[in-house]
Amino acid sequence: MFNEIIPLLTKALGETIYMVAVSMTIATAFGIPLGVLLNVTGKGQILESPILNKTIGSIVNAIRSIPFIILMVAIIPLTRFIVGSAIGTTAAMVPLVIASIPFIGRQVETSLKEVPYGLIEAALAMGATPFQIITKVLLPESMPSIVAQLTTVIIALVGESAMAGAIGGGGLGDLAIRYGYQRFRPEIMIATVIILIILVQFVQFCGNRLANRLNKK
Amino acid sequence: MIKLFHVEKTYKSPSGTVTALKGIDLTIGRGEIFGIIGLSGAGKSTLIRCINMLEKPTSGKVIVDGKDLTMMNDSELREMRKQIGMIFQHFNLLSSATVYDNVAFPLRLAKISEDKIKLKVDELLNLVSLSEKANQYPSQLSGGQKQRVGIARALASDPKVLLCDEATSALDPQTTKSILDLIKDINEKLSLTVVVITHEMQVIKDICDKVAVISNGVIAEQGSVVDVFINPQHAITKEFISVLLSNELPVAFRGNKISQEETVGSLLLLRLTFLGESADNPVIAEMIREVSGVDVTLLFGNLDQIHGIPFGRMIIGISGAEEEVEKALNFLKHEDLKLEVIGYVQRNYSAFDKGTW
Ligand SMILES: Nc1ncnc2c1ncn2[C@@H]1O[C@H](COP(=O)(O)OP(=O)(O)O)[C@@H](O)[C@H]1O
Ligand SMILES: [Mg+2]
Numbered sequence: 252m253f254n255e256i257i258p259l260l261t262k263a264l265g266e267t268i269y270m271v272a273v274s275m276t277i278a279t280a281f282g283i284p285l286g287v288l289l290n291v292t293g294k295g296q297i298l299e300s301p302i303l304n305k306t307i308g309s310i311v312n313a314i315r316s317i318p319f320i321i322l323m324v325a326i327i328p329l330t331r332f333i334v335g336s337a338i339g340t341t342a343a344m345v346p347l348v349i350a351s352i353p354f355i356g357r358q359v360e361t362s363l364k365e366v367p368y369g370l371i372e373a374a375l376a377m378g379a380t381p382f383q384i385i386t387k388v389l390l391p392e393s394m395p396s397i398v399a400q401l402t403t404v405i406i407a408l409v410g411e412s413a414m415a416g417a418i419g420g421g422g423l424g425d426l427a428i429r430y431g432y433q434r435f436r437p438e439i440m441i442a443t444v445i446i447l448i449i450l451v452q453f454v455q456f457c458g459n460r461l462a463n464r465l466n467k468k
Numbered sequence: 469m470i471k472l473f474h475v476e477k478t479y480k481s482p483s484g485t486v487t488a489l490k491g492i493d494l495t496i497g498r499g500e501i502f503g504i505i506g507l508s509g510a511g512k513s514t515l516i517r518c519i520n521m522l523e524k525p526t527s528g529k530v531i532v533d534g535k536d537l538t539m540m541n542d543s544e545l546r547e548m549r550k551q552i553g554m555i556f557q558h559f560n561l562l563s564s565a566t567v568y569d570n571v572a573f574p575l576r577l578a579k580i581s582e583d584k585i586k587l588k589v590d591e592l593l594n595l596v597s598l599s600e601k602a603n604q605y606p607s608q609l610s611g612g613q614k615q616r617v618g619i620a621r622a623l624a625s626d627p628k629v630l631l632c633d634e635a636t637s638a639l640d641p642q643t644t645k646s647i648l649d650l651i652k653d654i655n656e657k658l659s660l661t662v663v664v665i666t667h668e669m670q671v672i673k674d675i676c677d678k679v680a681v682i683s684n685g686v687i688a689e690q691g692s693v694v695d696v697f698i699n700p701q702h703a704i705t706k707e708f709i710s711v712l713l714s715n716e717l718p719v720a721f722r723g724n725k726i727s728q729e730e731t732v733g734s735l736l737l738l739r740l741t742f743l744g745e746s747a748d749n750p751v752i753a754e755m756i757r758e759v760s761g762v763d764v765t766l767l768f769g770n771l772d773q774i775h776g777i778p779f780g781r782m783i784i785g786i787s788g789a790e791e792e793v794e795k796a797l798n799f800l801k802h803e804d805l806k807l808e809v810i811g812y813v814q815r816n817y818s819a820f821d822k823g824t825w
Contacts, residue, residue, distance in 0.1 A: 373560035376520055376553075377574040377625070378546040387573070391564045467605040468563045 259426060260442055266340050267422035267450070270412045274344045275405055278351035282404075283397075285311070285352060286359020287385055293360075297371060297381045311353040319350050319411045323418065343420025347411055351404055358400035362393040395466035402458025406451050413447070423447055469661045470496040470519060470629065475528035477514050488514040489525070490685040496678075501655050501662040503676035503693070505669065505708060511685040512665045516633050519663060520552045521545055533628055550578065553622030557634035559614040561606040561621075567593070568602040571620045578625065592620040596650065612643035619650060623658070630654075630662045636671060648675050669708040673697070673774055681705045694774055698743050698806060717813070718767045718783065726811040735765065735785030736793060737810035740800065742780040752784065755799050761792030783810075 289311070291297050292304040317325070323346040327337045330345040366389055374388045390397075413424025423443050431440025477489040488511045496502040506512045517523040518530055521537050530537045537548060561570050571592055575585045593599045596616040606614055615635060622630055632651065636644040652675045655662050664676060672679050672693060680690035681704055688702040700706045721737065730736070742751070756764055768783040786796055800807045 367558075367560070369556060369558055369560040370562060372522060373554070373556060374573075374577075375522060376549055376631075377577060377621075378549040379577050380546065383577055387577070388562065392562060394564065465564070468607050 256439060256442060259430070259439070260446065263421065263423045263426040263443070264446060264450075266420075267409065267412055267416075267424075270340055270344055270347060270415065270420065270422055271405060271408045274347035274351060274412070275401075275408055277344075278348045278355055278404070279401065281348075281352045282355025283359050283390075285356035286363065287389065289356055289360040290363040290389070291381065291385065295368075297375075297384055311356055314349065314353045315357070319346070320414055322346050322350055323415060338419040340421045343412065343415035343418070343422075347408060347415060350411060351408060354407065355401065355404050358404060359393075359397055362396035362400055363389050365396055366392045395462045395468075398458060398462040398465060402455060402462070405454050405458070409447065409451055409454070469498040469500075469533060470494070470502075470663070471529075471531040472518070473529040473531070475515070475518055475525045475530060477511075477518060477523060478526045488685055489518070492528070492682075492685075492687055494680060494687065494690070496661060496663060498661055499655070499659045500678055501652070501664060501676045503664045503666065503672040503679040504682055505666055505672055505679060506682035507667060507704070510682045512667075512682055513633055515682065516631050516663060516665045519629075519631055520549050520554060550574070550625040551627050552629045552631060553625070553627035554631040554633070555615065555618040555622050555635045557637050559606070559611075559618045561614060561617055563606055566603050566605055567598060567609070567617050570606065570617055571624055573621060574624045588624060589620075592623055595623070595654070596620045610643070611639050612647060615639065615643075615647050616650065619647075619654070623654065628661060630660050632662065632664045634665055634667070637666070637668070644671070645674070651675060669712045673712065673772075677775075681708070694743070694777060697774055697779065698741060717810070720815050721767070721813045724814050726813050728811055730790075730812050731814065734812040734814045735787050737767070737783060737785050737813050738797075738800070739808040739810055740780075740782045740784065741806040741808075742778070742782070743805070744777050748778060749803075751800070751803050751805065752782075755796055758799055759792055759796045762786045762788035762796045785813075
């Protein structure tokens with residue numbers, strides 16, 4: 252029996268890791284600049300701009316208020332447009348990325364807010380440009396906090412990727428539903444749950460370690 | 469070096485407007501250490517931030533090294549700020565960067581080559597005696613060491629002006645002393661113009677050449693530190709100085725009614741302020757010799773220095789026949805000192821008996 256389960260599990264785990272890693276990378280590439288933009292256009296910040304801040308903020312809030320399972324279905328046309336199909340592991344990553352960008356944006360915004368304004372002021376007094384303040388003050392100073400926040404996003408992605416799996420994306424969620432639930436194979440259900448728990452613990456452990464190592468406070 | 473012309477600053481907020489500066493005129497000479505003292509909320513931080521335009525004045529002019537900062541655009545202002553170093557009460561160091569990287573920060577902003585940066589940072593760390601701490605993080609340093617890093621960082625771009633906003637207010641008295649000595653030292657070595665903001669007269673007394681007293685957004689008085697100490701005009705100034713000199717009456721008299729008329733058993737209290745040579749003169753002994761009919765009680769005495777000039781303060785009580793007291797007062801008026809007649813005060817014997825005097 253194990254001979255049959257092990258390949259199923261490793262394949263599903265591989266798909267989950269692939270979905271999470273790729274979506275996380277793309278979402279971070281957009282999410283961090285979004286978070287920076289939300290922060291620096293905020294009240295009393297270096298590039299204060301109420302209109303821009305409110306506009307972006309509203310869009311972010313709108314996307315974040317849609318439950319993932321609905322978002323996934325709602326954007327099927329968009330997914331089909333981007334990857335040419337609405338089913339499969341790659342297709343599942345489109346809603347994952349779209350849901351994660353605003354999430355990361357808000358998390359990064361919060362992290363940047365923790366940087367004391369005195370540091371920004373000191374940099375301004377030394378003649379720093381806004382771009383230099385972002386790259387040399389805001390991001391380095393909040394890096395431990397950003398890493399901790401991104402860890403939370405990865406964990407949320409593991410959960411969402413399981414949901415995405417249910418619409419044919421593959422991965423551990425798909426496996427648990429198709430075998431564990433529909434074919435009534437409780438041992439596969441249990442194995443999937445255990446792997447998910449270990450995966451989440453592992454991500455959290457690595458995130459904590461990295462955040463601690465970066466933290467010089 | 470620095471000139472402010474009628475600088476006003478009004479903050480607008482939903483809860484109303486606050487006018488933090490109500491027309492400030494100041495002239496700060498090249499190489500001077502200029503102190504600005506005031507109570508919390510007086511407008512000190514706003515004022516010093518107007519000098520490098522971290523706060524843009526609502527009206528007025530800010531001239532530094534002959535250039536009007538209020539007319540500059542953002543990029544001109546950034547260049548100008550490289551000539552104006554600043555240090556802060558809470559140091560404002562990057563917690564994620566080592567001491568070396570903190571000091572290198574302004575140089576990297578200016579895109580200077582790493583070789584040149586290394587030379588400059590090593591020299592600065594040496595100047596502030598922190599060479600061995602180069603690879604430590606700010607969290608591993610004491611408050612005084614952090615401020616030394618702040619000073620090294622502020623000096624990295626070879627500024628002409630150093631602005632210090634309550635730079636010693638978070639430090640204990642001994643550390644304060646060493647930081648003030650360092651500021652004085654670099655002022656002399658680099659002929660740097662220094663502006664010091666503080667709420668402590670001690671700081672003014674220790675390093676400043678000139679002082680301005682700010683109260684409610686206006687300059688209440690200004691002048692050389694020696695003049696202001698000897699002859700304070702404004703109540704706020706007197707208050708600041710008195711904190712320093714414990715100008716209060718001795719315990720045995722405190723709280724008792726001060727009268728301009730002599731009452732039985734009361735002493736006429738006099739406050740004498742000596743400056744320079746006179747502080748070393750045995751004025752009281754001479755007075756007793758000249759005017760033999762008065763009894764003199766020394767109640768309080770304190771000898772201090774401002775810029776190496778002796779500065780003393782004394783409270784004495786005299787009693788005796790009216791014409792003898794008159795003679796004593798005339799004698800003191802002729803001496804090179806400042807005489808203030810406090811009045812007739814009854815001694816509080818219970819305090820004396822309890823030994824709290
Ligand atoms: N950013 C600000 N917004 C509104 N009011 C301010 C702001 N900064 C300072 N003030 C007000 O201006 C006055 C002077 O403040 P400040 O210059 O910080 O005084 P000080 O440094 O002497 O304590 C205070 O009444 C303060 O509340
Ligand atoms: Mg202040």
